[in-house]
Amino acid sequence: MTSPGNFISPMTTIAREAGGLLMNYFNNRVKIEYKGEADLVTEADRASEELITGRIRELWPDHDIVGEEGTRTESGSDWRWYIDPLDGTTNFAHGFPVFCVSMALEYKGERIAGVIYDPSRNELFAASKGGGATLNGRTITVSATATLRESLLATGFPSRKRHQNPNIHFYHQLTLRSHGVRRPGSAALDLAYVSCGRFDAFWEFNLNPWDTAAGVLIVTEAGGTVTNFTGGPFSIDSREVMASNTLVHEELLAVFHSIFAGEPLPEPALPRVYLQSRKS
Ligand code: IPD
Ligand code: CA
Ligand code: CA
Secondary structure, eight states: OOOGGGGHHHHHHHHHHHHHHHHHHHHHOOOOEEEETTEEEOHHHHHHHHHHHHHHHHHOTTOEEEETTSOEEOSOOSEEEEEEEEEOHHHHHHTOOOOEEEEEEEETTEEEEEEEEETTTTEEEEEETTTEEEETTEEOOOOOOOOGGGOEEEEOOOSSSGGGOOHHHHHHHHHHTSSEEEOOSOHHHHHHHHHTTSOSEEEESSOOHHHHHHHHHHHHHTTOEEEOTTSOBOOTTOOOEEEEOSTTHHHHHHHHHHHHTTOOOOOOOOHHHHHHHHHO
């Protein structure tokens, strides 16, 4: 097998090209279409996927590809790409500049190279298996924050079946136990931010392989830990992701355990009670 690190340069070229394409659409505003009630897609998502998959097919015609906007090549190859051509579509469609391109390469079931490119900030995060993680070519590591109490956290909420998602309980409890929980709207960038220490941890329910494949590798190569919500190994189709700087992982898992177990925890103040206190 070619060394995983050799893929980073061509992947960077492709991700930067796709990022440039996204910025052209972003600067001219795009029409919003709906895949579900609050699940958006735009012409830019499809154009970016077409560009990326075209480049992959030129360079590696025998590789399989899984792309969010419908690309599926299932030839049984040892090589498989996971492509999110635009992660953060809702942000993008509203002109909020937090979105990225995410690409990961898998060999025999293991992710060996990943890049995440944020064209608004010209930030390219990359990692190859055993080769460490970088931001615009400079080595990055996760934060040294030792406790949840001192942590800045991130999460996200799904755009499908929103009413079935319990994450608001986790959001509330972790908000009370940390410096705060951000909800930026791009899971791939959230993972990239854990890898360079901007966030100390990130979790989300219901993610897809194209959201996580690159980011999980980048976090682990930067010294972080990624598991499911009970501390078991992360798997590409497990849908739940808990990523941290390693140091706060056990503490975060313990909070999740308490919430899942239904232990008595502080409840949010009732809006009715607030209104009454305001009148008096
Ligand atoms: C979404 C983003 C968002 C996360 C959603 C994802 P998309 O991906 O990563 O942060 O909360 O669950 O679906 O649809 O913008 O590619
Ligand atoms: Ca996504
Ligand atoms: Ca997407």
